[in-house]
Amino acid sequence: MPSISSNRLFWQAAVLAFVVIAAAGGAVMLSIGGAWLLKQSLVPATVATVVAALIIGMIARRVNNALAKAHEKIEAAYERMLAQKTKELSQREIELRSTLENMEQGVAMYDADYKLLTWNQRFREFLNMPDEFFSRDRSFVDYLRYVGQRGEFGDQDLETVVKQRIEQLKRKHSFERTRPDGMVLEVYRAPTADGGFIAIYTDITERKRNEAELNRAREAAETANRVKSEFLANMSHELRTPLNAVIGYSQMLQEEAKDTGQEDFIPDLAKIENAGKHLLGLINDVLDLSKIEAGRMTMFIEDANIAAMITEVRGIIEPLAAKNSNRLIINCPADIGTIRTDITKLKQSLLNLLSNASKFTDKGTVELTVARSGTGADETVHFRVADSGIGMTPDQLGRLFQAFGQADSSTSRKFGGTGLGLAITRHFARMLGGDIAVTSEEGKGSVFTLTLPVQAALEEPATVPEAKPMVSGDKEGAQTVLVVDDDEAVHDLVGSMLGREGYRVLHARNGDEALAIARKERPDAITLDVMMPQMDGWSALTAIKADPEISNIPVIMLTMLHERAIALSLGAEGYITKPVDWNQLSALLRQHSRPGAVIRVLIVDDDPEMRRMTRRMLERMGLEVGEADDGEKALAWLAANPAPSIILLDLMMPVMDGFEFLERIRGSEKWSGVPVLVVTAKALEAKEIEFLRSSTQKVIEKGATAGTDLRAAIRDVMKSGAALAKAAN
């Protein structure tokens, strides 16, 4: 109880002060009294002095005793308090320590000078630094420098990073950090009241791994679904060809039977034709649904006259309704006006609803009512299809719009159909910005209401977004390839593949975007997917080839189907079937990109392995390569070939070394301007460095990062070369 003990101390001090003051007061009074007696000569001076001394001595002893006693008391109280405080402090220390040491997180606190104050074992483990860093004279800046020297900030300038990190400490912030060994840490830092800060490190490796796995699983599932849909789309296409022959021949035979008077064949031939048409309808439904699921269903929006479309629909439905002796009633005002939508899809939807109604109604009525409502942007058209047929139970209603979810399987046996029609109709309605609703009562009939906006608002905006190309990689001077595909997975794959090969990659998701980006960025080549929403690949290809400004950009088509002839006839330079064979694509791009601007590089090196590696790298960059294994051979190569754009030069070579070769070409008229990049393992002397600096563009040391350095240096040279060429024009 600190307050009580300090109270006691206060009172003891007060008593002591009183005693001292009282004693001093007494002595003063005595002195004054003695002096007065002396002055009056009432007492002889000697006696007075002795008495005074005695009295003063007595008082002093008393005071002394009192003082000593008081002092003892104070000291004891102080000891007690100290013990108490120490105990409390160590208790707190224990609390703090056990909290810190039993946490899953690494914690460190820094003071106002950013020096380490407190830290726990986890912090040491997470930071993975030498022991001397975990002491109070070490600061946050020391730590940053160490981590920077370990290479964890990549290419960033260390001092800049240090400055940034210090600046960050003024605010609460958090970020993720991946250790070289793969451990992912979430780092949280916040300022503390004393001007320092606290840092909390959490190991989120497991969480990250789970997230990545989840993503992978999701992607795999999506890919599988897409592959399934694509297979179905292709398969359905294949099924239609023979079926068309079946239908065609049965029609033809009916015509012939009529002409030759063999009419008794006609009913059977008509059955073949009808069965064939039915099967074709089913295949078309499957094709539609798989296209919808694969995101490849395209909408063609146009202005259409509603009444004219309804007349057409009536012509098709009338015989169907008559089959079950149903009365077809159509209520459509002649002045119903126009609708801006995909009229083919709308017609298909209405035919589907009306043929269902006719199928499930016997000797009843099938009624189509068309009406407009709303104004402006909210103006809609309602198509209401009511029948007096068998109707549905609430349970059946619930499953109605699911693919393959016909009310029950006995229904499909009795009435036929895939049960895909309503699923497709709803997809169409929603893609056109509308929807479909249903009410039904078992035995009384059903009412389907299809509502569409007068101005179709597509799910995906059809307008061209401002051509702001997404760029992967950041490679100045590299050749640019525009990848056009609606499939994100393709962007990832092609993007990373081309990026690795040294290309700068632009991305477009549809034909319109591709055109806008191509006009703006003038890529060196375009890869174009055939099947895309909005504007398909063929239309995009035609548009590219029709625009004189971009028609010379080579286009390579990526397609699922074997449509090589179409691709080439429409002006594509190349053609590849999916799944993409990278080597094939890479070869095609090399062959076609940037026509006329061949960049030739001469490698001068006596090490054949080094030449081979460098050649491969350069060829991947799309460059043409010449080789020579010493200076003399290099001079011979130069004499026999057109001047190269760049020379890569080793220094230590037999016969003629790099220095002599350099002197020779710098002295010549013809090759003095050719940029030279020195690639060497030689430890250079000051004089040599001076010479190379004046006569070459860059010196690259052979070693682990030589490849990256070399690519960057070549791009620099190519870029300045291009700049020079531009200036000369």
Added chain:
Amino acid sequence: MPKILLVEDNEMNRDMLSRRLERKGFQVLIAVDGQQGIDLADSEIPDLILMDMNLPIVDGWEATRRVKAKEETKAIPVIALTADAMTGDQGKALAAGCDDYDTKPVDFPRLLGKIEALLQRAGKI
């Protein structure tokens, strides 16, 4: 008797369509690929061409372009026969110079209507 050149590589489609056309009183010439189609158009100057689009050697679009590029044959009406699964084919066909198109499977009465309309316009019937 108007002369129709049918350019189609699928044997059954070729057989059906040519027989039905002949029964309607047309003289039918057959070509099985785009190149043959161009050659026959040159040598026979038919009154109308029915052109499949997915053809070997030279495809229907290119064949149409070449027919329409030549002074002697450019007046011949061309009807493209396109697979309706390939949306965009029709637009491409018209861009290549086709006068009309019809989708496969062929609805014969409808196709006949288009043939007659084009022949009438060309003053052949």
